[in-house]
Structures are given as C-alpha cells and as structure tokens.
Amino acid sequence: QKEVEQDPGPLSVPEGAIVSLNCTYSNSAFQYFMWYRQYSRKGPELLMYTYSSGNKEDGRFTAQVDKSSKYISLFIRDSQPSDSATYLCAMSATGAQKLVFGQGTRLTINP
Amino acid sequence: ETGVTQTPRHLVMGMTNKKSLKCEQHLGHNAMYWYKQSAKKPLELMFVYNFKEQTENNSVPSRFSPECPNSSHLFLHLHTLQPEDSALYLCASSQEYFSHYHQPQHFGDGTRLSIL
Numbered sequence: 001q002k003e004v005e006q007d008p009g010p011l012s013v014p015e016g017a018i019v020s021l022n023c024t025y026s027n028s029a030f031q032y033f034m035w036y037r038q039y040s041r042k043g044p045e046l047l048m049y050t051y052s053s054g055n056k057e058d059g060r061f062t063a064q065v066d067k068s069s070k071y072i073s074l075f076i077r078d079s080q081p082s083d084s085a086t087y088l089c090a091m092s093a094t095g096a097q098k099l100v101f102g103q104g105t106r107l108t109i110n111p
Numbered sequence: 112e113t114g115v116t117q118t119p120r121h122l123v124m125g126m127t128n129k130k131s132l133k134c135e136q137h138l139g140h141n142a143m144y145w146y147k148q149s150a151k152k153p154l155e156l157m158f159v160y161n162f163k164e165q166t167e168n169n170s171v172p173s174r175f176s177p178e179c180p181n182s183s184h185l186f187l188h189l190h191t192l193q194p195e196d197s198a199l200y201l202c203a204s205s206q207e208y209f210s211h212y213h214q215p216q217h218f219g220d221g222t223r224l225s226i227l
Binding site: 002004006008032036041042043044045046049051088090092094095096097098099100101102103104 | 115142151152153154156159166167201203205207208209210211212213214215216217218219220221
C-alpha cells in the first residue's frame, strides 16, 4: 500500500464548476498537509498548507483535512482555465521536513 | 535573480557520459533537496542537504552523486546512467530541514533528462 494515494485523473470540468481533489494516506504521524500546483514544464508551487485537522480558505481555494479518516481535500470554486494544471498533495510529520507526495491529479478546465 | 534556478533545462546524454546538474537558490535558505519526477509516479526524494551536510540519501544508486559546496548551490553529478533514469529532476530549498514548524519548500523548474 502506498503511503499517499491520489487519483491521477485526468479530470476535465467546465469553467465555473466546483472542483474537488482528494488524497488518502496511511501514516498517522503526518501533521502537515500541503497542496502544490504544477503547470506544464514548470516546478511545483505551494498553494496551501494545513496543520492537523480543519479547514483553510484562500480566495477560491479551500483545503480540508480529516485526520480521523486520513483524508484530505482541495476545493476550487469558480474554476478558471488558468487553474488547468497538475495538483499534487504532500504530507510530512513534524521534525524532519520529509515530504511524501501523491501521484498528482491532472486537471483541465474547459472554457 | 530570485527563487530557485536549475540548469540546464534539458539534457540528453548517452549511458557512458558524465554530466552534472546545477541548482542555485537566492532565498537565503539552509536546506536543499533533489527530487526525481517520473511519469505516473509520485515525486521521489533523492537527497537532502541541511547546512551543507547530507542529511538524507533515499537509497539512491551510486551513479547519482550529489555535492553541496555551500547553502546556495547544489549539484547532481551523473555517470553511467540507465534508460530508466530518464525523468525530470527537481531541486528545492527551504529555510531548514529539521523544524517543529512547517518549512515550505520552493522548487525550481527542473532539468528534463533523457538517457539514450
């Protein structure tokens, strides 16, 4: 079993739709949960991170963590074609900042 | 320049060649990382340097040899690579590696490596 599972997609939705991206994990030591966005031919850029359980909102993006279910989500409201990218979830415990990544979900927003 | 810069952006080499990848960060960070990104696989951590000392070696074959002469520069020396080593190699940096608090990692745009 992989430490972090993420559906690779691809996922294609119309502009303006609400997008839900998800990851599950098995290591209960994870405390920090991150979402990275990676455009084609670019490196990953950090979108949001959350410590422990709860929600975090930043503009059109909302990150949710449910540690009891070992499940994290990223919601994108009013999706735009510029949101088309691969979204990577990543996690780490405290102490050593060793990130464990999901496979990434390729998302396309159609105008 | 700002952020994390990687050179070259693309590299094609034969299995018997020796080449080096370079990474430079202008963020004042003390930790630097090498990752491998292959198609349909998660990013794999290869090496970590913290204050110029190698802290992590994730069971990487010896044909990959990292070097960190100072906190701003990181190299990955390559020799006798195999076709399965073709991938995107990403460099990242963060303020430090060991911390009770989250230390965001900033990535470069990678070197696309193709082994003939």
